[in-house]
Amino acid sequence: QQQVKQSPQSLIVQKGGISIINCAYENTAFDYFPWYQQFPGKGPALLIAIRPDVSEKKEGRFTISFNKSAKQFSLHIMDSQPGDSATYFCAASLLYNFNKFYFGSGTKLNVKP
Amino acid sequence: ETGVTQSPTHLIKTRGQQVTLRCSSQSGHNTVSWYQQALGQGPQFIFQYYREEENGRGNFPPRFSGLQFPNYSSELNVNALELDDSALYLCASSFDIYEQYFGPGTRLTVT
Numbered sequence A: 001q002q003q004v005k006q007s008p009q010s011l012i013v014q015k016g017g018i019s020i021i022n023c024a025y026e027n028t029a030f031d032y033f034p035w036y037q038q039f040p041g042k043g044p045a046l047l048i049a050i051r052p053d054v055s056e057k058k059e060g061r062f063t064i065s066f067n068k069s070a071k072q073f074s075l076h077i078m079d080s081q082p083g084d085s086a087t088y089f090c091a092a093s094l095l096y097n098f099n100k101f102y103f104g105s106g107t108k109l110n111v112k113p
Numbered sequence B: 001e002t003g004v005t006q007s008p009t010h011l012i013k014t015r016g017q018q019v020t021l022r023c024s025s026q027s028g029h030n031t032v033s034w035y036q037q038a039l040g041q042g043p044q045f046i047f048q049y050y051r052e053e054e055n056g057r058g059n060f061p062p063r064f065s066g067l068q069f070p071n072y073s074s075e076l077n078v079n080a081l082e083l084d085d086s087a088l089y090l091c092a093s094s095f096d097i098y099e100q101y102f103g104p105g106t107r108l109t110v111t
Helices: none
Strands: A005-006 A010-014 A019-025 A034-039 A044-050 A056-059 A062-067 A072-077 A086-093 A100-102 A108-110 B005-007 B008-011 B020-022 B031-037 B044-050 B054-056 B064-066 B074-078 B089-092 B106-110
Touching: A005 A034, A010 A019, A019 A086, A019 A108, A044 A056, A044 A062, A062 B031, A072 A086, A100 B031, A100 B044, B005 B031, B005 B089, B008 B020, B020 B106, B031 B074, B044 B064, B064 B106, B074 B089
Parallel strands: A010 A108, B008 B106
Antiparallel strands: A005 A019, A019 A072, A034 A044, A034 A086, A056 A062, A062 A072, A086 A100, A086 A108, B005 B020, B020 B074, B031 B044, B031 B089, B044 B054, B064 B074, B089 B106
Protein backbone atom coordinates (compact mmCIF):
# COMPACT_ATOMS: atom_id res chain seq x y z
CA GLN A 1 0.00 0.00 0.00
CA GLN A 2 1.44 3.31 -1.08
CA GLN A 3 1.44 5.58 1.95
CA VAL A 4 1.96 8.84 0.03
CA LYS A 5 0.56 9.52 -3.43
CA GLN A 6 1.95 12.41 -5.45
CA SER A 7 0.66 14.15 -8.56
CA PRO A 8 1.24 15.17 -11.26
CA GLN A 9 4.10 12.99 -12.46
CA SER A 10 5.41 15.86 -14.58
CA LEU A 11 4.66 19.56 -14.87
CA ILE A 12 5.56 22.24 -17.38
CA VAL A 13 5.20 25.85 -16.26
CA GLN A 14 6.15 29.14 -17.91
CA LYS A 15 8.67 31.36 -16.19
CA GLY A 16 6.88 33.55 -13.67
CA GLY A 17 3.97 31.13 -13.32
CA ILE A 18 2.80 29.15 -10.29
CA SER A 19 3.79 25.51 -9.95
CA ILE A 20 1.48 23.34 -7.84
CA ILE A 21 2.27 19.80 -6.74
CA ASN A 22 -0.14 17.73 -4.69
CA CYS A 23 0.24 14.87 -2.25
CA ALA A 24 -2.21 12.70 -0.36
CA TYR A 25 -1.40 10.45 2.56
CA GLU A 26 -3.03 7.45 4.22
CA ASN A 27 -1.83 7.35 7.81
CA THR A 28 -3.55 9.95 9.98
CA ALA A 29 -0.77 9.54 12.56
CA PHE A 30 1.81 11.16 10.28
CA ASP A 31 3.04 14.33 11.93
CA TYR A 32 5.80 15.72 9.73
CA PHE A 33 5.52 16.59 6.04
CA PRO A 34 8.68 17.74 4.23
CA TRP A 35 9.23 18.60 0.60
CA TYR A 36 12.50 17.78 -1.09
CA GLN A 37 14.05 19.11 -4.31
CA GLN A 38 16.35 16.86 -6.28
CA PHE A 39 18.56 17.77 -9.23
CA PRO A 40 19.92 15.07 -11.55
CA GLY A 41 22.83 13.21 -9.99
CA LYS A 42 22.28 14.80 -6.58
CA GLY A 43 20.66 13.77 -3.34
CA PRO A 44 17.33 15.30 -2.27
CA ALA A 45 17.63 18.68 -0.55
CA LEU A 46 15.15 19.76 2.11
CA LEU A 47 13.05 22.64 0.77
CA ILE A 48 10.34 23.27 3.34
CA ALA A 49 8.42 21.23 5.92
CA ILE A 50 5.21 21.52 7.90
CA ARG A 51 3.66 20.01 11.00
CA PRO A 52 -0.10 19.23 11.01
CA ASP A 53 -0.92 21.88 13.60
CA VAL A 54 -0.72 24.62 10.95
CA SER A 55 -2.53 24.94 7.63
CA GLU A 56 0.09 26.88 5.73
CA LYS A 57 3.79 27.63 5.82
CA LYS A 58 5.61 30.04 3.56
CA GLU A 59 9.33 30.39 2.93
CA GLY A 60 10.23 32.82 0.18
CA ARG A 61 8.58 31.67 -3.05
CA PHE A 62 7.67 28.26 -1.60
CA THR A 63 4.43 27.60 0.29
CA ILE A 64 3.03 24.40 1.77
CA SER A 65 -0.74 24.19 2.14
CA PHE A 66 -1.98 21.49 4.49
CA ASN A 67 -5.52 20.08 4.75
CA LYS A 68 -5.65 17.67 7.67
CA SER A 69 -9.28 16.60 7.18
CA ALA A 70 -8.65 15.74 3.52
CA LYS A 71 -5.26 14.18 4.30
CA GLN A 72 -3.70 16.27 1.57
CA PHE A 73 -0.87 18.76 1.29
CA SER A 74 0.55 20.69 -1.59
CA LEU A 75 3.59 22.69 -2.62
CA HIS A 76 3.15 26.01 -4.40
CA ILE A 77 6.11 27.61 -6.13
CA MET A 78 5.36 31.24 -6.90
CA ASP A 79 7.13 33.13 -9.71
CA SER A 80 8.63 29.87 -10.98
CA GLN A 81 12.13 30.20 -12.47
CA PRO A 82 14.09 27.97 -14.88
CA GLY A 83 16.45 27.21 -11.97
CA ASP A 84 13.51 25.57 -10.18
CA SER A 85 13.48 22.84 -12.84
CA ALA A 86 14.06 19.68 -10.81
CA THR A 87 12.23 16.70 -9.37
CA TYR A 88 10.18 17.40 -6.26
CA PHE A 89 9.30 14.79 -3.66
CA CYS A 90 6.81 15.05 -0.87
CA ALA A 91 7.22 12.85 2.17
CA ALA A 92 5.46 12.03 5.41
CA SER A 93 6.74 10.59 8.65
CA LEU A 94 6.09 9.89 12.28
CA LEU A 95 8.56 12.04 14.19
CA TYR A 96 8.41 9.85 17.27
CA ASN A 97 8.70 6.58 15.37
CA PHE A 98 12.34 7.05 14.29
CA ASN A 99 11.18 9.51 11.66
CA LYS A 100 11.07 6.97 8.83
CA PHE A 101 10.14 8.89 5.70
CA TYR A 102 7.54 7.67 3.22
CA PHE A 103 8.19 9.42 -0.08
CA GLY A 104 5.86 10.18 -2.95
CA SER A 105 6.86 9.07 -6.43
CA GLY A 106 8.10 12.51 -7.47
CA THR A 107 7.11 15.32 -9.84
CA LYS A 108 9.45 16.42 -12.57
CA LEU A 109 9.07 20.19 -12.97
CA ASN A 110 10.21 21.96 -16.12
CA VAL A 111 10.04 25.75 -16.05
CA LYS A 112 10.18 27.17 -19.57
CA PRO A 113 12.03 30.49 -20.03
CA GLU B 1 30.03 22.56 9.23
CA THR B 2 30.43 19.79 6.64
CA GLY B 3 27.47 18.17 4.93
CA VAL B 4 26.67 14.50 4.43
CA THR B 5 29.20 12.73 2.24
CA GLN B 6 29.02 9.31 0.60
CA SER B 7 31.52 7.05 -1.08
CA PRO B 8 32.03 5.81 -3.64
CA THR B 9 30.12 7.96 -6.13
CA HIS B 10 29.60 5.15 -8.61
CA LEU B 11 30.05 1.41 -8.39
CA ILE B 12 29.61 -1.47 -10.80
CA LYS B 13 29.25 -4.99 -9.41
CA THR B 14 28.35 -8.40 -10.72
CA ARG B 15 25.30 -10.35 -9.61
CA GLY B 16 26.10 -12.44 -6.54
CA GLN B 17 28.86 -10.15 -5.30
CA GLN B 18 28.87 -8.15 -2.09
CA VAL B 19 29.15 -4.36 -1.75
CA THR B 20 29.84 -1.87 1.04
CA LEU B 21 28.73 1.75 0.79
CA ARG B 22 29.88 4.44 3.19
CA CYS B 23 28.33 7.56 4.65
CA SER B 24 29.75 10.33 6.81
CA SER B 25 27.06 12.15 8.70
CA GLN B 26 26.81 15.89 9.08
CA SER B 27 28.67 17.35 12.02
CA GLY B 28 26.59 17.14 15.21
CA HIS B 29 24.21 14.51 13.83
CA ASN B 30 23.79 11.16 15.60
CA THR B 31 21.26 9.41 13.35
CA VAL B 32 21.78 7.95 9.90
CA SER B 33 19.05 6.59 7.63
CA TRP B 34 19.62 4.69 4.40
CA TYR B 35 17.32 4.81 1.38
CA GLN B 36 17.21 3.07 -1.98
CA GLN B 37 16.05 5.17 -4.93
CA ALA B 38 15.26 3.27 -8.12
CA LEU B 39 15.30 5.24 -11.36
CA GLY B 40 12.27 7.51 -11.61
CA GLN B 41 11.01 6.62 -8.12
CA GLY B 42 11.00 8.18 -4.70
CA PRO B 43 13.49 6.96 -2.10
CA GLN B 44 12.48 3.87 -0.10
CA PHE B 45 13.55 3.47 3.53
CA ILE B 46 16.01 0.65 4.17
CA PHE B 47 16.95 1.17 7.85
CA GLN B 48 18.07 3.71 10.38
CA TYR B 49 20.89 3.77 12.94
CA TYR B 50 20.75 5.84 16.10
CA ARG B 51 23.77 5.96 18.38
CA GLU B 52 25.22 2.78 16.84
CA GLU B 53 22.02 0.71 17.18
CA GLU B 54 19.56 -0.22 14.42
CA ASN B 55 16.49 1.88 15.16
CA GLY B 56 14.04 0.73 12.50
CA ARG B 57 13.92 -1.21 9.26
CA GLY B 58 11.91 -1.08 6.05
CA ASN B 59 10.82 -3.95 3.80
CA PHE B 60 14.26 -5.06 2.72
CA PRO B 61 15.67 -8.60 3.07
CA PRO B 62 18.36 -9.48 5.63
CA ARG B 63 21.06 -9.40 2.95
CA PHE B 64 20.85 -5.61 3.42
CA SER B 65 22.73 -4.87 6.63
CA GLY B 66 24.43 -1.90 8.20
CA LEU B 67 26.65 -0.48 10.86
CA GLN B 68 27.10 2.82 12.61
CA PHE B 69 30.43 3.74 14.14
CA PRO B 70 31.20 5.77 17.30
CA ASN B 71 31.78 8.88 15.15
CA TYR B 72 28.26 8.30 13.72
CA SER B 73 29.47 7.47 10.23
CA SER B 74 27.74 4.45 8.72
CA GLU B 75 28.05 1.59 6.27
CA LEU B 76 25.48 -0.20 4.17
CA ASN B 77 26.34 -3.75 3.16
CA VAL B 78 24.49 -5.71 0.53
CA ASN B 79 25.23 -9.41 0.03
CA ALA B 80 24.35 -11.66 -2.89
CA LEU B 81 23.65 -8.73 -5.21
CA GLU B 82 20.70 -9.00 -7.58
CA LEU B 83 20.01 -7.04 -10.75
CA ASP B 84 17.11 -5.24 -8.99
CA ASP B 85 19.57 -3.82 -6.45
CA SER B 86 20.74 -1.39 -9.13
CA ALA B 87 19.75 2.01 -7.75
CA LEU B 88 20.92 5.22 -6.15
CA TYR B 89 21.64 4.59 -2.46
CA LEU B 90 21.14 7.62 -0.28
CA CYS B 91 22.04 8.20 3.29
CA ALA B 92 20.52 10.95 5.37
CA SER B 93 21.71 12.21 8.72
CA SER B 94 19.83 14.04 11.44
CA PHE B 95 20.12 14.99 15.06
CA ASP B 96 17.67 12.76 16.90
CA ILE B 97 14.22 13.13 15.29
CA TYR B 98 14.72 16.35 13.38
CA GLU B 99 15.15 17.19 9.71
CA GLN B 100 17.05 14.66 7.64
CA TYR B 101 19.79 15.90 5.33
CA PHE B 102 20.70 13.73 2.38
CA GLY B 103 24.06 12.99 0.87
CA PRO B 104 24.66 12.93 -2.91
CA GLY B 105 24.20 9.17 -3.10
CA THR B 106 26.08 6.19 -4.48
CA ARG B 107 24.97 4.94 -7.87
CA LEU B 108 25.18 1.12 -7.82
CA THR B 109 24.91 -0.83 -11.05
CA VAL B 110 24.61 -4.62 -10.88
CA THR B 111 25.34 -6.50 -14.09
